[in-house]
Every structure is written in C-alpha cells, then in structure tokens.
Amino acid sequence: MKKTNEYKSPIAALFWSVTMIGFGQIYNGQYIFGAFLVLFEISTNGLSSLNTSIVHSFHGDHQLAHDVFNHQWGLFYPSVYGFSMWQAYNKAIVINCQREKKDYPKETYLTGFFILFVMGMNLGVYYHDCFLNGNHFFSFLSSPIFNGLCWGIIFGFAGHLAEKYIKSKRKKFKE
Numbered sequence: 001m002k003k004t005n006e007y008k009s010p011i012a013a014l015f016w017s018v019t020m021i022g023f024g025q026i027y028n029g030q031y032i033f034g035a036f037l038v039l040f041e042i043s044t045n046g047l048s049s050l051n052t053s054i055v056h057s058f059h060g061d062h063q064l065a066h067d068v069f070n071h072q073w074g075l076f077y078p079s080v081y082g083f084s085m086w087q088a089y090n091k092a093i094v095i096n097c098q099r100e101k102k103d104y105p106k107e108t109y110l111t112g113f114f115i116l117f118v119m120g121m122n123l124g125v126y127y128h129d130c131f132l133n134g135n136h137f138f139s140f141l142s143s144p145i146f147n148g149l150c151w152g153i154i155f156g157f158a159g160h161l162a163e164k165y166i167k168s169k170r171k172k173f174k175e
Contacts, residue, residue: 008095010109013088021081024088028095037084044080048073050145057143065143066129078121078148086114112163113156120155124148 008028017024022037045051048070056065090108097104128147131139141147 005099007099008092010089010092010096013092014085017081017085017088021084024084025091028088028091030091037080040080044073044076048077050074050077053143054145057140057145060139062131062139062142065145069144071126071144074125074144075122078118078125078152082114082118082121082152086110110160110163112159112161112166114159116159116162117152117156121148121152123155124151 013024013027015024016027020038021041022034022039025031025034025037028034049068053065053069053074056062056068086108089110093109094104124141125144125148128142128144131142131147141150
C-alpha cells in the first residue's frame with residue numbers, strides 16, 4: 001500500500017467519526033480498522049434498535065423510544081462512539097507529524113472530554129427513564145438518545161475543563 005503525504009485535518013477526522021463510527025478512521029487511511037468499527041456500528045445499532053428509538057424521539061413519542069431501545073446493546077454504543085472520535089482526532093495529528101517529519105506529540109488531546117463524554121452518555125442512556133413522567137419542559141430528556149447526548153456533552157465539557165486545569169497545574173509545578 002502506497003503511503004500518501006496528504007495533510008489530515010484532525011477536526012475533519014473528528015467530524016467524520018461524529019457522523020458514523022469508523023468514518024474518521026477511513027478518512028485517516030485506516031481502512032481495516034475503520035471497516036471493523038463500521039461493522040460494529042451497524043451490528044450494535046441494529047441490535048439496540050437505536051435508529052428506531054431516534055425516530056420515535058424526534059416524533060416526541062419518548063415512551064415508545066424507551067420501549068424499543070435495547071439497553072443491553074445500547075450501552076456499548078457510547079464507549080465505541082467516544083473512542084472512535086478520540087482516536088480519529090489524535091491519529092490525524094500523528095499522521096501530520098509523520099508527514100512533516102516531526103516528533104510525535106507527547107500527549108493525546110481531548111482525553112478528558114471524551115472520557116467524561118462517554119460516562120455522561122452512559123449515565124444519560126441508563127437513567128433516561130427518570131424523566132418519563134416529569135415536567136413537559138424536560139420531556140426530551142426522557143428519550144434515551146437525547147438524554148445520553150445531553151449529559152454526554154455536559155460531562156464532556158466538564159472533563160475538558162478539568163483536563164485543562166490539571167495540565168495548567170502540572171505546567172506550573174514543573175516550572
């Protein structure tokens with residue numbers, strides 16, 4: 001296989017993985033790994049009835065979205081989703097370092113965001129039913145999908161801020 005000397009945008013790799021698990025890896029040229037992740041996406045998505053739950057969530061039928069969603073399979077999804085985005089972003093950075101013949105970065109990026117993003121998504125997916133018979137203002141949180149994404153994003157930004165704080169303290173300590 002011929003190595004290309006193309007620049008790979010870490011943001012583009014991240015957004016390809018946001019679109020579908022494995023697409024960021026395929027963008028980065030990791031075809032076998034990307035295909036494996038896409039197959040995981042298709043199988044987990046089907047076994048958890050994720051797309052059906054999403055359709056019911058967008059139609060506002062949150063009880064039906066809850067009923068069709070298979071939690072035993074659906075709780076696998078956030079972990080691989082978060083990993084796919086994190087890995088694609090960081091791999092694009094490594095590819096660009098190879099291209100420019102620079103040393104590899106000594107750290108990974110957005111690790112705090114994605115660790116807590118996955119934790120928040122799992123908690124949101126698992127505990128979404130707490131909102132099923134609640135206030136109409138928060139009724140969208142009774143959907144396993146919307147609740148998982150909402151808590152995932154909130155936890156993710158908290159993780160990013162915590163990571164930045166820890167890195168700044170570590171930098172001051174080294175000085």
